[in-house]
Amino acid sequence: MSTPSSVPSSEPLRTEFAVTVDLVVLTVRADRLHALLITRGLAPFHGAFALPGGFVLPTEDLVGAAVRELREESGVVRSAGHLEQLATYGAPGRDPRGRVVSVAYLALEPDLPVPRAGSDASTAQWVPVDELLGGLGGTGRLAFDHAQILADGVERARSKLEYTQLATAFCPPEFTVGELRQVYEAVWGVRLDPRNFHRKVAGTPGFIEATGGMSEGGRGRPAALFRRARSEAGAPGAPGTLAGAGSVALNPPMMRPVG
Amino acid sequence: MSTPSSVPSSEPLRTEFAVTVDLVVLTVRADRLHALLITRGLAPFHGAFALPGGFVLPTEDLVGAAVRELREESGVVRSAGHLEQLATYGAPGRDPRGRVVSVAYLALEPDLPVPRAGSDASTAQWVPVDELLGGLGGTGRLAFDHAQILADGVERARSKLEYTQLATAFCPPEFTVGELRQVYEAVWGVRLDPRNFHRKVAGTPGFIEATGGMSEGGRGRPAALFRRARSEAGAPGAPGTLAGAGSVALNPPMMRPVG
DNA sequence: CTAATAGTGTCTCTCAGACAGTATATC
DNA sequence: GATATACTGTCTGAGAGACACTATTAG
Numbered sequence: 001m002s003t004p005s006s007v008p009s010s011e012p013l014r015t016e017f018a019v020t021v022d023l024v025v026l027t028v029r030a031d032r033l034h035a036l037l038i039t040r041g042l043a044p045f046h047g048a049f050a051l052p053g054g055f056v057l058p059t060e061d062l063v064g065a066a067v068r069e070l071r072e073e074s075g076v077v078r079s080a081g082h083l084e085q086l087a088t089y090g091a092p093g094r095d096p097r098g099r100v101v102s103v104a105y106l107a108l109e110p111d112l113p114v115p116r117a118g119s120d121a122s123t124a125q126w127v128p129v130d131e132l133l134g135g136l137g138g139t140g141r142l143a144f145d146h147a148q149i150l151a152d153g154v155e156r157a158r159s160k161l162e163y164t165q166l167a168t169a170f171c172p173p174e175f176t177v178g179e180l181r182q183v184y185e186a187v188w189g190v191r192l193d194p195r196n197f198h199r200k201v202a203g204t205p206g207f208i209e210a211t212g213g214m215s216e217g218g219r220g221r222p223a224a225l226f227r228r229a230r231s232e233a234g235a236p237g238a239p240g241t242l243a244g245a246g247s248v249a250l251n252p253p254m255m256r257p258v259g
Numbered sequence: 260m261s262t263p264s265s266v267p268s269s270e271p272l273r274t275e276f277a278v279t280v281d282l283v284v285l286t287v288r289a290d291r292l293h294a295l296l297i298t299r300g301l302a303p304f305h306g307a308f309a310l311p312g313g314f315v316l317p318t319e320d321l322v323g324a325a326v327r328e329l330r331e332e333s334g335v336v337r338s339a340g341h342l343e344q345l346a347t348y349g350a351p352g353r354d355p356r357g358r359v360v361s362v363a364y365l366a367l368e369p370d371l372p373v374p375r376a377g378s379d380a381s382t383a384q385w386v387p388v389d390e391l392l393g394g395l396g397g398t399g400r401l402a403f404d405h406a407q408i409l410a411d412g413v414e415r416a417r418s419k420l421e422y423t424q425l426a427t428a429f430c431p432p433e434f435t436v437g438e439l440r441q442v443y444e445a446v447w448g449v450r451l452d453p454r455n456f457h458r459k460v461a462g463t464p465g466f467i468e469a470t471g472g473m474s475e476g477g478r479g480r481p482a483a484l485f486r487r488a489r490s491e492a493g494a495p496g497a498p499g500t501l502a503g504a505g506s507v508a509l510n511p512p513m514m515r516p517v518g
Numbered sequence: 519c520t521a522a523t524a525g526t527g528t529c530t531c532t533c534a535g536a537c538a539g540t541a542t543a544t545c
Numbered sequence: 546g547a548t549a550t551a552c553t554g555t556c557t558g559a560g561a562g563a564c565a566c567t568a569t570t571a572g
Contacts, residue, residue, distance in 0.1 A: 015317045018273040019349065019360050058274045058358065062349040088347040088362050090278065090321040099317065101278050101360065103347050163422075178523070196562060198525060220523025221569035437550070455535060457552065479550025480542040 017090075018100045021065045022053035022146065024086060024153030025074055025107040027126065028170045028186045033157075034126040035150055036074050037142075041123070044096050045143030049132070051150065052124065053102070066105040073124055074109075081109040082169035086153050094145045102144075106153045108169040129154055130189075161187055165207050168228035176215050176223035177201060180208070205229075276349075277359045280324045281312035281405065283345060283412030284333055284366040286385065287429045287445045292416075293385040294409055295333050296401075300382070303355050304402030308391070310409065311383065312361070325364040332383055333368075340368040341428035345412050353404045361403075365412045367428040388413055389448075420446055424466050427487035435474050435482035436460060439467070464488075 025036035037049040052073035056065040066083060070076045083105060090101035132142060133151050142150065160166045161184060168175075170183045181197045184190075201207055208226040215223045284295035296308040311332035315324040325342060329335045342364060349360035391401060392410050401409065419425045420443060427434075429442045440456045443449075460466055467485040474482045 014277045014314050016275045017278045017315075017360070019276045019278070055273050056276075056349070059351055061351065062347065062360075085346055087344055088321065090315070090362065092318055092320065101276070101321075101362075103349065103360075176524090193562075193564085194523080195525075195564080199527095200561085202525090218523075219571060220521080221525080223524055435551090452535075452537090453550080454537080454552075458554095459534085461552090474551095477550075478544060479548080480544095480552080482551055 015099065018098065019056045020053050020100060020102045021056060021062060021069055022051040022089075022102045022104045022149055023066060023069055023073070023107055024051060024104060024150055025070065025076075025109060026129070026153065026157055026170075027109045027111050028183050029111045029126060031182055031186050032128045032130070033154070033186050035129050035132065035154075036124055037127050037132075038073065039123040039125075040143055048143040049127065049141050049146075050143040051104075051146045056103075062103050063105070066103075066107075070105075070107055076107070076109055080169070080173065081107060082166060083107045086149070086156060089145055089149060091145070102149075104149045104153065106156055108157060108166065110170060110172045158187055165204075165228065168208065171228070174211055174213065174225045174227055176225060177208075178223055180226075274358065277357065278315045279312050279359060279361045280315060280321060280328055281310040281348075281361045281363045281408055282325060282328055282332070282366055283310060283363060283409055284329065284335075284368060285388070285412065285416055285429075286368045286370050287442050288370040288385060290441055290445050291387045291389070292413065292445050294388050294391065294413075295383055296386050296391075297332065298382040298384075299402055307402040308386065308400050308405075309402040310363075310405045315362075321362050322364070325362075325366075329364075329366055335366070335368055339428070339432065340366060341425060342366045345408070345415060348404055348408060350404070361408075363408045363412065365415055367416065367425065369429060369431045417446055424463075424487065427467065430487070433470055433472065433484045433486055435484060436467075437482055439485075 023036070027034050027036070036052060038052050040046055040048050040050045052069055054065070054069050054072075056062060060068070063083070063085070066085075070083065086104040086106040088101060088103045090099075092099065094100065094102075129150065132147065133154065157166075167180060167183045167187075170187075171180060177198050178194065180201060181192055181194060184197075185192055206229045209229045211225045211227055213225040215225060282295070286293050286295070295311060297311050299305055299307050299309045311328055313324070313328050313331075315321060319327070322342070322344070325344075329342065345363040345365040347360060347362045349358075351358065353359065353361075388409065391406065392413065400406075416425075426439055426442045426446075429446075430439060436457050437453065439460060440451055440453060443456075444451055465488045468488045470484045470486055472484040474484060
């Protein structure tokens with residue numbers, strides 16, 4: 001847009017970029033938050049962990065590329081779970097091979113899908129995120145700027161659990177309140193009061209709904225089974241916002257048309 | 260990432276993309292939310308409104324390109340205000356000239372900076388967003404997919420005002436509580452109770468702090484002047500999360516280590 | 519029986535929202 | 546004086562958090 005406005009339609013300096021999508025795929029297993037990672041078999045960062053991802057094809061949408069990579073690398077067929085754009089990373093030196101802009105996507109999946117071997121992702125595996133982001137040397141095992149992307153994805157997931165019903169994306173089609181609580185406990189790294197948690201989620205309209213079935217085989221009293229409620233005003237595909245660190249909670253209800 | 264793992268370091272099919280940054284620059288003037296728009300003087304969408312923006316230069320960071328465009332197109336020197344990445348748009352057909360991926364940034368600025376004529380942005384002007392997104396024909400006046408980008412930016416701003424102290428980014432260095440309230444009223448399109456609002460913001464630590472001065476020249480009793488508080492745990496540059504439509508508000512406080 | 523989990527009831531304390539009342543400016 | 550805005554105080558209802566209590570399973 002720095003062209004003299006008399007020139008018809010030729011374009012000015014357009015740097016050529018390669019565009020990739022990288023996936024932060026998170027799940028909860030064994031009460032810990034895990035990320036899906038592959039082991040690089042090629043030149044830069046050979047042998048290091050990396051986020052699954054790949055180049056965007058010529059006729060492909062960005063989210064389409066993300067869905068394709070998710071299927072290829074993890075065998076996720078995109079039915080349950082959740083997928084949203086996370087952020088875009090394009091620092092000049094982030095890829096030693098050239099100017100690469102990466103659009104990162106965040107995927108939340110139930111534990112079920114074993115990292116099935118795709119065409120080339122035979123090395124895909126679930127890794128606990130606290131082993132990767134623990135601060136002490138955990139970073140450095142991830143290629144490129146993928147540690148930052150993973151950290152941003154985990155932060156996004158933690159934030160969205162506060163203000164959305166997204167936690168059910170980590171759960172199988174039918175789940176108990178206790179299993180849902182374990183999702184929060186794993187993602188936030190805290191222990192919740194089971195009684196208050198039950199009262200809260202059961203009393204929140206549009207969150208979960210009973211299937212009528214009961215759990216079997218667990219310890220203690222059997223629990224009622226639930227599914228995620230039909231999303232009425234759920235987030236369709238909105239881009240995103242971070243709640244920042246210090247919440248102020250100036251909610252619109254605080255107003256009312258001053259009647 | 261879909262290369263046979265024996266090939267050394269040559270890369271597979273890399274589509275070439277042009278990468279641009281587009282800016283959603285918002286301000287509050289005359290009690291209405293405005294966006295900074297330019298009138299296109301070139302071929303596609305000639306004469307239509309468009310978001311300010313341009314191509315990312317070869318040695319430039321993404322946010323660096325956004326800061327440069329913000330300065331060039333609106334004369335904003337990047338001191339007050341707020342700038343964050345919004346989302347990335349890369350549908351195959353979004354630009355008729357070829358495959359262009361646009362990284363959108365959201366900027367919030369005080370009203371002061373008049374859209375100064377930059378090199379080519381002599382057509383830059385503030386336009387009320389409700390005239391652009393009103394649903395009835397408002398869309399269509401914006402080039403490319405910029406109506407969607409603008410809508411996403413406005414939605415992001417509205418969300419972040421709920422959970423962050425970001426409203427002060429719309430205010431000059433010194434402002435009254437009433438001016439801060441008008442920011443919320445303009446962005447949310449509601450009327451707030453001035454008394455409860457005052458008590459809320461004055462009682463929120465880390466939000467605003469008194470300068471000692473008093474406002475002059477307004478109607479009614481003079482008001483104390485405030486500045487935004489030193490950001491202690493403020494959001495540095497985190498990517499973002501959307502609060503979705505139906506808030507659940509399962510805040511971490513709901514837990515406590517069950518002691 | 520004990521241990522473990524599920525679920526309900528109840529209490530308290532905080533806070534959002536409503537709104538009365540006072541203070542200080544312009545006209 | 547009237548009017549407008551700034552600011553403080555008080556009441557109430559809703560809800561988060563703490564926690565007692567009952568219910569139902571496995572071992």
